[in-house]
Amino acid sequence: MKYRLFILFSFLNSFLYSQTKQNTDSIAYYNELITKNLKEKNYKKAIDLTKQSIAYCTKKKQSEVLANQHFKLGTIYQKFNLEPTQLRKNDSALFYFNSALNLSKKSSDLKQKSKILLAISQYYKDQKEYQNAFHYLHEYYVVEKYILKLKNNNLNSEEYKTLKDNELKRKNEEKIQIKTYRYSKLISILAIALISILSLLSLALYKNNIIRNQSNLLLREKNKELILAKNKAEEASKARSEFLSTVSHELRTPLNAINGITHLLLEENPNPSQLKYLESLKFSGNYLTNFINEILEINKIDSTKIEIENIGFNLKMLLVNIQRSLEELAAANKNNFNLEIDEAIPDHLIGDPTKISQIIMNLINNALKFTQNGDVNLIAKLHSIEDEKATIYFEIIDNGIGIPEDKLQTVFESFVQGSVEINRKYGGTGLGLTIVKKLIEILGGEINLKSEIGKGSTFNFKLKLQINNEPLLSASEAKSYNDLQLRDKSILLVEDNKINQMITRKMLENKAVTCQIIDNGEEAVELLKVKPFDMILMDVHLPGINGTTATKQIREFDKTTPIIALTAISLNENRDTLLSYGMNDVITKPFVPEEFYSTIAKYFDPC
Structure with a gap:
């Protein structure tokens, strides 16, 4: 409906505009504006308006008026001494006088022709072309003589004027009839076009409405399917979380018994033969505990229930403690575990030391496990300081077995290791690097990996940490228990x-x-x-x-x-x-x- 009203309004607007244009596009209107601009000495505007009136007369086929407008334009050029050299090729008094003379030959207005001939003669006189001036002056006298002869033949001016007026009236009536016919024809064409457009528009709206209804129905069905799929996924995720929670709880309770009894037996000074078995039992218990912890850590990260701490800590001391805690593991595989700490790193930072420890420990454990008789280097450098925040660059380098190129993209996925043979030889859950990647992303960083078979692997990442302006307690001030x-x-x-x-x-x-x-x-x-x-x-x-x-x-x-x-x-x-x-x-x-x-x-x- 809105489209129909819009089209109808546009049609009416065009009609009103055409009616207004009829009032402004008239010789009287143009001549009034020409006279006004000449009085204001705005010659360029007067010339432009006269040319517009000529175009209008040409369009309307008004030859008598057209001759007069050409004469008027020539007079403007002559009267205000506008030289032909100052104008375009056709913009001169002589050009428009000649045009007016040619047009006057098609009419019976002898007075108009006489006036034009006299103006041309005067133009040549001003240009000192006396031969041409005399020629057109002679033509002027011939026309004037002919006019006088008509008068002497008892054709007085009133009768002549009446005859001329009747002829003009007849021609005007013919023009009006032609114009009315064309106008009626135009209205009929527009009416047919309007009806056709409205019909096509109605058909298009009808089809569009059908398509829209079908699309909405399809979207509703797809939306229902998506909601069902989402609910199923959420239920599956919830079921998985609850299952892991239950299993971990049920496993932790007997594990607590295994680890606790093992600890108590080791404290009772067992004999050497028993010590071997107790150490194996302790190792197995710790392995199972770490395995459960890794599964729960992944589950916690995936469930978005993980929380980030922001507490003060000393990064340098944290890295030193990690090195000390892994010395035995490094020695077991006859590896050198080297630590390089940039002294420019601020002593006191604010962040999550637990998660940073998890990241470093997992990466070092991974490097030590897959390296034998080699070197594992942990490097920490100050990358930049901006707005009281220090960006620390971490790099873990080993010269172990390396990772195949086709595994570099999948090594961070859960339960993925290099191959079945590697899994059997080195063990592990395949969750360590998954936890590392997700924890680094949670802390706002991104891990990068380079590796080559037989030459080792390099992991690096950056973390942004707030600088702590309140120093932590020294080791002597932080009293431990006894x-x-x-x-x-x-x-x-x-x-x-x-x-x-x-x-x-x-x-x-x-x-x-x-x-x-x-x-x-x-x-x-x-x-x-x-x-x-x-x-x-x-x-x-x-x-x-x-x-x-x-x-x-x-x-x-x-x-x-x-x-x-x-x-x-x-x-x-x-x-x-x-x-x-x-x-x-x-x-x-x-x-x-x-x-x-x-x-x-x-x-x-x-x-």
């Missing part, structure tokens, strides 16, 4: 698993800690109302009320006793959530003995 901090402390262990009860109790008693065990949350709450303890170790998953609910109830009457969560932590049990219930810290199963003791000791005064 066994005296734990001696004679009383700790309540709330744990339902009998094996975990036995292991945890034994680990505490080895440090002269008194340990009492309760296997459910309700009894723990009631006991704490009547008996104080120096600390509570609270398992999160308990029969009856769970550990978080029990902690919440304890905090209603005891705000000060430290409560540490013991959990085979899952994706849904992040540290902040547990702390929000009133817990002071979290220890993850299976325990790393030194971490277990240091976490407990920091809540007791140093001795």
Whole structure:
């Protein structure tokens, strides 16, 4: 409908414009403007308007008026002394006088012809071409003589004028009839065209509406399919996360028993034959623990539940500690592990040291594992400092077995290694580099890899870290724990698993800690109302009320006793959530003995 109105409006607008143009395109209108511009001495504009009037007369085939307009233009050129050299070839008085004379020959207006001949004679006289001037003056007198003869033949001027007027009237009527006919024909053509356009437009709109409805229907169906696919993908992802969470929890509990019992047996000074088996058991337990941790780390990253810390740390000390912790692994494969640290790196930075450690440890582990009797170099350089942020360049270089060129693009994918033979020979989960790549991207960097078979591999990346203007405590100021901090402390262990009860109790008693065990949350709450303890170790998953609910109830009457969560932590049990219930810290199963003791000791005064 809008299109129809628009077309109708355009048609009416064109009609009104044509009517207005008829009023402005007339000889009287042009002559009025010509006279006005001549008075204002705007000769160029006057000449342009006269030419427009000539074009109008030519278009309208008004020969009598056309001759007069040519004469007028010639007069303008002659009157204002505009020389032919100042103008284009045809723009001169003589040119337009001759044009006017030729046009006057086609009419019966002898007075007009006489006037033109006299003007031409005067033009030649001004140009001092007296022969031509005399010729046209003679022509002028011949015409004047003929006019006089007509008068003497009793054809007075009134009769002559009436005759001439009647002829002009007849010609004008013929022109009006022709014009009316053409106008009617034009209106008919336009009306037919308008109806055709509206019909085609209506048809196009109808077809477009059908196509649009079909497209909308198709889009709705596709949208439903996409929503279903999205829901299925989300459900599958959720199911995978829950499955991994459940499996990891179920695996961590027996692993805690394996690692804990192994630790306790190793502390009892076993004989050499037993030590060999216990060391193998410890290695297997640690391997399984790392494997589960890597799977959970990938799952956590994919679920976007990973959190970035921004705490102060010393990068140089962090790298030195990593080197020390991997010295045994380097020695096992007879490798030299070299560390090169740029002294220009600021001592105090703000970032996530845990994730940076994960990245470096995974890359160094990878390099040491695939290199034998070789060198592994860890390089850290200051790339730039801008706006209180330092960009650090890290590079890990080894001269190990290298990576095939066709594997360079897939080596960062989960569970991918160089080949089946490499997997069998060197072991590993194939998750280390996947974790590295994703953690670097989370921290805002990008990892690059160059490798050649038999010559080794080079990994490099950059991380931007905030400069910390508040220095960290020195090693001497940061007091570590000792066994005296734990001696004679009383700790309540709330744990339902009998094996975990036995292991945890034994680990505490080895440090002269008194340990009492309760296997459910309700009894723990009631006991704490009547008996104080120096600390509570609270398992999160308990029969009856769970550990978080029990902690919440304890905090209603005891705000000060430290409560540490013991959990085979899952994706849904992040540290902040547990702390929000009133817990002071979290220890993850299976325990790393030194971490277990240091976490407990920091809540007791140093001795």
